[in-house]
Amino acid sequence: MSFLEKYLVKHNPSFESLQEFISNYQNTHMLIIFVSCKVFYTGRAKSTLSWGDHLIIRKKDGTLLIHGSNKREPINWQPPGSSLKSKCRRNLILISRRRHPKEEIKIVISKIYFAVAVDCREGKFQILGTENQMVQQVIAKPYLLEEGFTPLKREFQTPYGNIDLLGKDKKGTFVIVEFKRGKAQLSAVSQLKRYVEYLQKKHPVRGILVAPGITKSAEELIKKWGLEFKKWLSKAS
Amino acid sequence: MSFLEKYLVKHNPSFESLQEFISNYQNTHMLIIFVSCKVFYTGRAKSTLSWGDHLIIRKKDGTLLIHGSNKREPINWQPPGSSLKSKCRRNLILISRRRHPKEEIKIVISKIYFAVAVDCREGKFQILGTENQMVQQVIAKPYLLEEGFTPLKREFQTPYGNIDLLGKDKKGTFVIVEFKRGKAQLSAVSQLKRYVEYLQKKHPVRGILVAPGITKSAEELIKKWGLEFKKWLSKAS
């Protein structure tokens, strides 16, 4: 591939030709390969994917994706940092390994429809509306939480976990604030309770869960445990 | 594309040609398109991806994936069930929408390197080694948990959440068992504690966390709360 070309396509390559293609480009290009194959994964779990048509994507950071005809998630994958080797037998076999944890994917390919090597330089990504930004807003404008609130420490560490935001209310009582960007569930209440249980051994303390909504049972639980829920309006008026 | 062909490639298609290609194949084929583009997402959060080369995959179930040059995760995406429309302006614009929640992705394309439509029939997938299988093993061989254990109910529902496995020990005391397939963390202890707190209002009850390992602080917490940890040997001897 000349340095001017963005991509190179191989149609119905032979096994040997794909092997060479892979070894030539796997460190510099993203590979997109459409094949008939079966897949064996073993590692943290163990899985098999029977014969079918699958899209294989291999990124130069070592990521391996095996996609099927639906769903957002790949059927099988290997995360960044994984190796890739090929063997030519009766079928073409691709093996991707990672070390920690030890995991292996074996792709047995019977037919290669096409393979593309692509020179991909991605853009810059920015995102807004995360939990972190909720916390930042409350730190900047503490009255958004409640009148008289004073933030003390972001990510306050305890042996029971890390408190999103520790502060004091207008009476000087410690306040533990847990933020959720989506509807708060039982687990969020548990989390807040953990922090409160720890801190209240030393000080009187309030616990406030801040989220745009809360499930029914989480709301019942939070009342039962004497904690508070504060609905968060994303408007941030 | 004839019904015999597995795939069809367009090299450097014009905007209009890609529009036609998409509308012809988006309901029956997986589309794989490599372009120079920028992306705007708005919905649960809001993000921008600046100009760069990105791989666009559109599955016939409506899934949209926008991949960059590294990482397992797509930079932007739309889940199954999303729509896709195109507009031709100065650039080619693809818009994918979903209803619940209301979310939109706008892809502004300045250059199309290639587009492929693919007829993808995926294989059957099977997986072993999940949490569910740990539970099934204990149900089949209760002594693996402890001598004299009797399983009573899988997924026992409480207003505090669902208990993986409820049973009784040899003395007839209720036992709540929570399984984790990986190293158990603070959240697992919290979860177990929730169930125990609920049931112990009515009966004396033990809580056992079953996992191949446990983090230091989770172990301390589980002791402090009077719960038990049982190390799970995947050997299932």
Add this chain to the structure above:
DNA sequence: CGTGCCAGGTGCCAT
């Protein structure tokens, strides 16, 4: 490295 935890989490299954 391990630990904790958010994520536009996704996906599955239950009511």
Add this chain to the structure above:
DNA sequence: ATGGCACTTGGCACG
């Protein structure tokens, strides 16, 4: 639809 939760979760930040 809402909810509870596992997931080969992935990814990040911090000790």
